[in-house]
Amino acid sequence: MQDPASKARSTNPLRSNRRKRTSCPDHSNRPFPACSANDVIREVLRLLDSYPARRHVTIETTLEPDLSPLFADRVQLQQLVLNLVLNALEALEPVGGREKQVSVRSGRAEDNAIVIQIADNGIGLDHPQTAFEPFFTTKAEGMGLGLSICRSIVAAHSGRLSVERNVGFGMTFTVTLPIQSKGAP
Ligand SMILES: Nc1ncnc2c1ncn2[C@@H]1O[C@H](COP(=O)(O)OP(=O)(O)O)[C@@H](O)[C@H]1O
Numbered sequence: 001m002q003d004p005a006s007k008a009r010s011t012n013p014l015r016s017n018r019r020k021r022t023s024c025p026d027h028s029n030r031p032f033p034a035c036s037a038n039d040v041i042r043e044v045l046r047l048l049d050s051y052p053a054r055r056h057v058t059i060e061t062t063l064e065p066d067l068s069p070l071f072a073d074r075v076q077l078q079q080l081v082l083n084l085v086l087n088a089l090e091a092l093e094p095v096g097g098r099e100k101q102v103s104v105r106s107g108r109a110e111d112n113a114i115v116i117q118i119a120d121n122g123i124g125l126d127h128p129q130t131a132f133e134p135f136f137t138t139k140a141e142g143m144g145l146g147l148s149i150c151r152s153i154v155a156a157h158s159g160r161l162s163v164e165r166n167v168g169f170g171m172t173f174t175v176t177l178p179i180q181s182k183g184a185p
């Protein structure tokens with residue numbers, strides 16, 4: 001005789017739905033396509049066009065040639081770099097009395113990883129870690145979600161996003177992405 005618990009399992013419609021859902025094709029091991037970190041940076045800067053210049057900000061770009069390709073979602077990486085550059089520009093908005101500068105760099109890290117750094121000489125932030133909390137914003141029109149989204153994007157690529165205060169003015173955000181990352185999109 002069938003025991004009551006297994007009968008309930010076989011007749012419970014929620015359970016049978018769940019079985020159906022989990023039998024869908026599993027894409028979790030589908031690799032990201034190959035993608036160039038330098039191309040992502042160039043695309044974002046092209047997208048911004050004259051926007052930084054109109055805000056009297058100079059963007060200095062130093063891209064390491066011959067970087068290994070990343071296996072990454074290109075659009076998500078664009079969103080990541082764009083968010084960080086927009087934050088840098090916004091941190092320069094109130095600045096007066098010095099040249100406003102943002103620097104965007106790419107390079108290799110020791111542990112088979114690629115590094116993208118966005119630095120500014122803006123107003124800075126006293127407690128940098130709080131900036132990653134969802135809905136934390138110091139801007140009148142801010143949503144406070146940009147850095148949370150950046151962290152999620154980096155985590156989805158098995159990478160790291162860190163921040164530190166510069167010795168002089170402003171902040172540096174560092175994205176570290178493993179070259180072998182082949183996680184799900
Ligand atoms: N480059 C930066 N310099 C100084 N503060 C920053 C920088 N980037 C982020 N922040 C701080 O972190 C907060 C959260 O950033 P973010 O999550 O992108 O949300 P939002 O830009 O909508 O405020 C900002 O409001 C700002 O206070």
Ligand SMILES: [Mg+2]
Pocket residue numbers: 083086087146147
């Ligand atoms: Mg932002």
